[in-house]
Amino acid sequence: MACGIAEDRKVRRRVIRGLRKQVQSPTLKSKGELAEMRRAGRLEHRILERMATMAVPGVTTAEMNAVAEQMIAEAGAEPLFKGQKHAQARFPFPTALCTSVNDEVVHGIPSDRTLAPGDIVSVDCGVRLNGFCGDAAVTFAIGEIGARTRRLLEVTHAALDLAIREMRPGRWWSEIAASMQALVETAGFSVVREFVGHGIGREMHEEPKVPNYVARGRRREDFLLKPGMTLAVEPMVTMGAGGVQYKDNSGWPVVTRDGSRAAHFEHTLAVTATGVEVLTGGAEDGTETG
Ligand code: MG
Ligand code: MG
Numbered sequence: 251m252a253c254g255i256a257e258d259r260k261v262r263r264r265v266i267r268g269l270r271k272q273v274q275s276p277t278l279k280s281k282g283e284l285a286e287m288r289r290a291g292r293l294e295h296r297i298l299e300r301m302a303t304m305a306v307p308g309v310t311t312a313e314m315n316a317v318a319e320q321m322i323a324e325a326g327a328e329p330l331f332k333g334q335k336h337a338q339a340r341f342p343f344p345t346a347l348c349t350s351v352n353d354e355v356v357h358g359i360p361s362d363r364t365l366a367p368g369d370i371v372s373v374d375c376g377v378r379l380n381g382f383c384g385d386a387a388v389t390f391a392i393g394e395i396g397a398r399t400r401r402l403l404e405v406t407h408a409a410l411d412l413a414i415r416e417m418r419p420g421r422w423w424s425e426i427a428a429s430m431q432a433l434v435e436t437a438g439f440s441v442v443r444e445f446v447g448h449g450i451g452r453e454m455h456e457e458p459k460v461p462n463y464v465a466r467g468r469r470r471e472d473f474l475l476k477p478g479m480t481l482a483v484e485p486m487v488t489m490g491a492g493g494v495q496y497k498d499n500s501g502w503p504v505v506t507r508d509g510s511r512a513a514h515f516e517h518t519l520a521v522t523a524t525g526v527e528v529l530t531g532g533a534e535d536g537t538e539t540g
Pocket of ligand 1: 374516
C-alpha cells in the first residue's frame with residue numbers, strides 16, 4: 251500500500267498547518283546555534299570597530315570596504331551582501347560593505363569618493379561564519395559635523411538602544427516599534443518605512459519582518475517576542491519628512507526624496523529569558539551595546 255498524506259485528510263490538514271506555521275513563525279535558535287551566532291556577531295563588531303578608526307576625512311569608502319573584505323576573508327567568513335540580487339537591481343551587489351553617504355539611506359556602493367569633514371557615512375556589514383549570520387550597521391561622523399546632523403545620529407542610535415532596553419519575552423514587537431517611532435518623531439525626524447529589520451540565522455533574511463514603526467497595514471505581521479528569536483533590529487531615520495527613492499537606475503543606492511540626510515544603526519539581537527543579548531555588541535557574553 252502506498253503511503254501518502256493525501257490518504258488521510260486529517261493528517262494532511264495537520265501537516266499543512268505545520269508547514270504554514272514553519273513559514274510564518276521565526277525559528278527559535280538552540281544554545282549551540284546561538285553560540286555560532288555569537289561568533290559571527292563578534293566578527294561583525296571587530297569589523298565595525300576597525301571601520302570607526304578609518305572613518306576620518308580623506309578616506310574613501312572603497313578603502314573601508316577593502317579592509318572589511320580582508321578581515322572577513324582572514325576570519326574564514328563570507329560576506330553576505332556581495333552578490334545579492336533583487337528584481338530592480340541591474341547587477342548583483344558588488345561589495346562586502348554598504349557605505350551610504352549623507353542623503354543615501356542604505357545600499358550605497360563603496361567608491362573612490364573621498365569623505366570630507368561634515369559628511370556622515372552609514373557602514374552596514376553582513377557576514378556568515380560557520381553557517382550563521384551577523385548583520386550590523388553604524389553611522390559614522392567624518393570630522394566635525396553640524397549640530398542637527400549630530401542630533402540625527404544620536405536619535406537613531408537612541409532608537410536602537412531603546413529597543414534593546416525594552417525587548418523581552420511576552421512583549422509584542424509593535425509595542426517596541428511604537429516606542430522607537432515616538433522617540434524619532436518627537437525629535438522632529440522621520441522613520442524610514444520602505445525598509446525594515448528582519449529575522450536572521452542561517453540566512454541573512456529570515457522571518458519575521460521587524461519594522462521600526464507601526465501601521466494598520468502591518469498589524470497582521472506583528473509577533474510576540476520569545477526566547478531564542480534572533481532579530482536584526484535596524485532603525486533608519488531621515489532628517490526630513492520621509493520618503494526614499496533609488497539614486498540611479500542601478501537599483502542599489504537608496505536616497506531620501508527630499509535630499510535630507512539619513513542615519514542607520516543596526517545590531518543582531520537574541521531574545522533571552524529576561525531581555526536581549528546584543529550578539530554584535532562586542533562583549534564576550536554579548537550583553538554590551540556597542
Ligand atoms: Mg545590515
Ligand atoms: Mg539587516
